[in-house]
Amino acid sequence: MGLVHRTDVMESLLAENDHLADHNREDLATHGVWSLNLMSSPGAGKTTLLQRTLDALRDRLRIGVVEGDVETSLDADKLSPLAAAVSLVNTGKGFAGECHLDARMVRAGLAGLPLAELDVVIVENVGNLVCPAEFDVGEHAKAMVFAVTEGEEKPLKYPVMFRAVDVVVMNKVDLLPHLDFDVDAFVANVRAVNPSAIVLPVSATTGEGLDAWLAWLLAAMS
Numbered sequence: 001m002g003l004v005h006r007t008d009v010m011e012s013l014l015a016e017n018d019h020l021a022d023h024n025r026e027d028l029a030t031h032g033v034w035s036l037n038l039m040s041s042p043g044a045g046k047t048t049l050l051q052r053t054l055d056a057l058r059d060r061l062r063i064g065v066v067e068g069d070v071e072t073s074l075d076a077d078k079l080s081p082l083a084a085a086v087s088l089v090n091t092g093k094g095f096a097g098e099c100h101l102d103a104r105m106v107r108a109g110l111a112g113l114p115l116a117e118l119d120v121v122i123v124e125n126v127g128n129l130v131c132p133a134e135f136d137v138g139e140h141a142k143a144m145v146f147a148v149t150e151g152e153e154k155p156l157k158y159p160v161m162f163r164a165v166d167v168v169v170m171n172k173v174d175l176l177p178h179l180d181f182d183v184d185a186f187v188a189n190v191r192a193v194n195p196s197a198i199v200l201p202v203s204a205t206t207g208e209g210l211d212a213w214l215a216w217l218l219a220a221m222s
Contacts, residue, residue: 014134014135017102017103017104017135017136018103018136019103020102020103020104020107020138021103021135021136021137021138022138023103023107023138024103024106024107024110024137024138025138027110027115027138028110028115028121028138028140030115031115031116031118032119033064033115033118033119033120033121034119034120034121034140034220034221035120035121035122035123035138035139035140035141036120036121036122036123036139036140036141036142036143036217036220037123037125037132037137037139037141037142037143038050038122038123038124038125038143038144038145039125039128039132039133039142039143039144039145039161039165040125040127040129040144040145040146040147041127041128041129041146041147041150042127042128043127043147044127044145044146044147044150044171044172045145045147045171045172045204045205046124046127046145047075047078047079047124048204048205049145049169049171049202049204049213050065050079050122050124051078051079051082051204052204052207052210053122053213053214053217054079054082054083055082056210056214057214057217058082058083058084061119061120062084062117062118062119062120063083063084063118063119063120063121063122064083064084064085064086064087064113064114064115064118064120064121064122065079065083065085065086065087065121065122065123065124066087066089066101066106066109066110066113066121066122066123066124067079067086067087067088067089067109067124068089068091068100068101068105068109068123068124068125068126069088069089069090069091069126070090070091070092070098070099070126071090071092072090073088073090075124076088079124084117084118085112085113085114085117085118087109087110087111087112087113088109088112089101089105089106089108089109091105091126098126098131099126099128099130099131099132100125100126100128100131100132100134100135101123101125101126101132101135101137102135102137103135103136103137103138105137106123106137106138107138109123120221123137123139129154129158129161130158130160130161132161133160133161133163133164133165134160134164140220140221141166141167141220142164142165142166143165143166143167143168143169144161144162144165144167144168144169145169145171145204146168146169146170146171147171147172148170148171148172148173148175148176148179148181148183148186149172149175149179149181151181152181152182152183152185152186152189153189154186154189155186155189155190155192155193155194156189156192156193159193162190162193162194162197163193163194165194165197166196166197166198166220167197167198167199167200167216167220168190168197168198168199168200169200169202169213170183170186170199170200170201170202171202171203171204172203172204172205173201173202173203173208173209174203174205174206174208183201186199187199198216200212200213200216
């Protein structure tokens with residue numbers, strides 16, 4: 001009986017989330033804004049990649065960011081000089097310390113952005129390899145940043161995340177000479193759970209592979 005009740009509650013929560021996600025999509029469409037949900041585990045290099053992306057594209061696109069963090073404005077402060085606008089959502093303040101952004105939180109974040117003045121909104125989700133993938137937030141595409149320091153088995157251990165995304169940015173490839181990381185095994189594990197996902201080797205620190213990431217992003221918007 002307990003399991004049935006939990007299932008009913010989850011289905012109700014996800015149904016309400018999907019309803020709000022549709023409203024987010026409608027608001028974005030009204031203003032002609034394209035949106036990306038960017039996810040990763042903590043420390044994978046998501047914010048560094050986003051800094052590089054904003055710097056490379058700010059003369060071509062007006063990009064706003066919904067920045068999700070449990071606490072602090074540290075990442076939002078890093079992005080503010082590069083983005084057209086940043087809206088911070090602290091999930092530990094008013095959202096019960098959630099380990100992800102859902103459609104309700106992103107809706108609150110979108111309210112803090114001048115959508116009529118933007119071309120793109122990138123949602124930097126809370127660092128977590130489980131929860132964020134389960135919640136539609138109204139985005140047009142999903143991407144994840146994966147650090148090679150995390151181990152090639154992660155797609156098999158966290159299939160929901162890898163299955164949900166359109167592209168996997170395999171970050172920190174500048175560290176490969178110093179690691180026992182099997183790139184081929186990682187790609188094979190990604191393919192095992194998501195045959196259509198694109199895997200892009202990148203170093204957000206050195207800029208290696210950044211052009212391929214930017215090309216994917218621009219193509220996804222078209």
